Amino acid sequence: MTHPTARNRLDEAASPYLRQHADNPVNWQPWGEPAFSAAREHDVPIFLSIGYSACHWCHVMAEESFADPEIAAVLNEQFVPVKVDREQRPDVDDLYMTVSQVTRGSGGWPLSVFLTPERKPFYITTYVPKEPTRDQPGFESLLEDVTANWRENRGDLDARAEQWLQAARGELESVPDPVDDAGTDSPLPAAADSIADAADATHGGFGRGQKFPHAGRLRVLLRATQRDAG
Known part of the structure; x- marks a missing residue:
């Protein structure tokens, strides 16, 4: 099986973090409709890796697994690999x-997510070692x-x-659809509005029931405020 996007496309990215992965043997795709279309066409999952430049374990996983030709071959054959700069x-x-945070009680980076072609997550974890440990399978075994x-x-994966x-x-109360925004207005205002709507003005935090720290939401609100002020 050869995907129509069967090459690493991160050399075209604006993000320096994504360009750091442009030489990986993994055929990384940026977040966007070409990647989603490839997953739908071939009916394969999306492997989504979210990280950032200063993330230590992001670089460890890249060196251990994403630079490995055998692991890259599995990712390229059985998945559409997508890299996102948080x-x-x-x-x-x-x-x-x-x-x-809701399903595992914790989070972190790199965030490793397996998605349906409709971008619905059915398995999620963080750093995965290349070789199995007492507590974790190795990354290739996981794939x-x-x-x-x-x-x-x-059917079970779709239901999950x-x-x-x-x-x-x-x-989140109202989750903005994280679709490709190329050629459209920035998604930042819509994301900020959605996050603000989910704020609990009485007890603090976001959403209902048990709450977890969400630094990402605060960062979105700060960026939106800075954009409006500028």
């Missing part, structure tokens, strides 16, 4: 970090397990993805 796309980061489950238990998104919406 500082460039806080809306994407905030959505999937919320899912991680093999996800691939097998995608083929054999698709929908449940997780509903749980995230319960926290």
Whole structure:
């Protein structure tokens, strides 16, 4: 199977962090419709890796796994690999970090998310070592397990993805759709409005029920405020 976007496209990215991964053997795609279309056309999951330049474990995982030709071959064959700079796309980061915090009770970077072609998350974790440890499978083993489950238990994965998104919406109240914004106005105002609507004015924080720290949301609000002031 050869994807129509079968090359690493990060050399075209504006983000210095993404360009750091332009030489990986992984055929990284930026977040956008070409990647989503490839996943739909070939009915394969999206592997989404979210990080940023100053993230230590992002660089460790890149050196251990994303520079490995054998692991890259699995990613390129069985997934559409997508790389996101959380500082460039806080809306994407905030959505999937919320899912991680709601479903796992924690988050971190790199954020490693397996998505349906409709961008619904069905498995989420953070740094994954290349080799298995006592507590974690190795990254290649994880990719093999996800691939097998995608083929054999698709209905269960789709149902889980929908449940997780509903749980995230319960926290965010109104989740902006993190679609490609190329050629359109910035998504920042819409994201900021959505986050502000989810604020709990009585008890603090965002959403209802149990709350977790959401630094990404605060960063979006600060950026929107700075943009309006400027």
